[in-house]
Amino acid sequence: xxxxxxxxxxxxxxxxxxxxxxxxxxxxxxxxxxxxxxxxxxxxxxxxxxxxxxxxxxxxxxxxxxxxxxxxxxxxxxxxxxxxxxxxxxxxxxxxxxxxxxxxxxxxxxxxxx
Amino acid sequence: xxxxxxxxxxxxxxxxxxxxxxxxxxxxxxxxxxxxxxxxxxxxxxxxxxxxxxxxxxxxxxxxxxxxxxxxxxxxxxxxxxxxxxxxxxxxxxxxxxxxxxxxxxxxxxxxxx
Numbered sequence: 001x002x003x004x005x006x007x008x009x010x011x012x013x014x015x016x017x018x019x020x021x022x023x024x025x026x027x028x029x030x031x032x033x034x035x036x037x038x039x040x041x042x043x044x045x046x047x048x049x050x051x052x053x054x055x056x057x058x059x060x061x062x063x064x065x066x067x068x069x070x071x072x073x074x075x076x077x078x079x080x081x082x083x084x085x086x087x088x089x090x091x092x093x094x095x096x097x098x099x100x101x102x103x104x105x106x107x108x109x110x111x112x113x114x
Numbered sequence: 115x116x117x118x119x120x121x122x123x124x125x126x127x128x129x130x131x132x133x134x135x136x137x138x139x140x141x142x143x144x145x146x147x148x149x150x151x152x153x154x155x156x157x158x159x160x161x162x163x164x165x166x167x168x169x170x171x172x173x174x175x176x177x178x179x180x181x182x183x184x185x186x187x188x189x190x191x192x193x194x195x196x197x198x199x200x201x202x203x204x205x206x207x208x209x210x211x212x213x214x215x216x217x218x219x220x221x222x223x224x225x226x227x228x
């Protein structure tokens with residue numbers, strides 16, 4: 001398996017623009033997680049899905065952030081409008097119940113908002 | 115509430131010496147505990163986990179961790195450190211019984227000095 005695939009790997013945009021990050025989980029995994037990592041705040045869970053349904057979005061910073069999982073093989077994290085403080089590395093991870101909660105992470109998307 | 119604490123932001127060790135990265139936990143019920151490693155510009159990688167059974171858990175790259183219920187600790191260890199072990203290490207605990215999400219610690223940066 002190719003693992004969790006995230007795109008793009010790097011994104012540079014200007015303040016106010018819409019940003020869409022993409023994630024393809026490992027085939028057969030039924031849970032998907034979006035994290036944000038910064039030097040100041042460390043690793044933060046933004047939202048996670050079970051069987052394509054959002055379970056906990058309490059980590060989503062504000063209404064500018066939204067996430068969708070239209071099917072088992074694809075998820076998006078959208079920021080609209082983007083702000084410089086959104087600059088971070090965004091990770092997607094997936095797992096399945098049978099793996100006893102072992103999460104497999106993608107390589108991340110490094111977002112820079114100018 | 116489930117949580118983990120990593121009391122050291124930074125650990126330095128000489129190459130060839132044993133290393134320990136500390137983690138303490140607070141859980142209700144039986145803990146599911148994990149260690150992950152993050153190399154520069156990469157996503158987190160699973161190292162090892164404790165669910166039940168032997169208190170000494172062996173994982174990838176020669177790492178092991180000791181589950182200590184009385185001290186509520188799950189320290190990561192390696193008998194002989196390599197320069198290539200230099201990375202960011204995260205301890206994590208499953209949030210609730212039956213849940214798929216994890217709570218991660220703040221991370222400990224390990225530097226192995228040649």
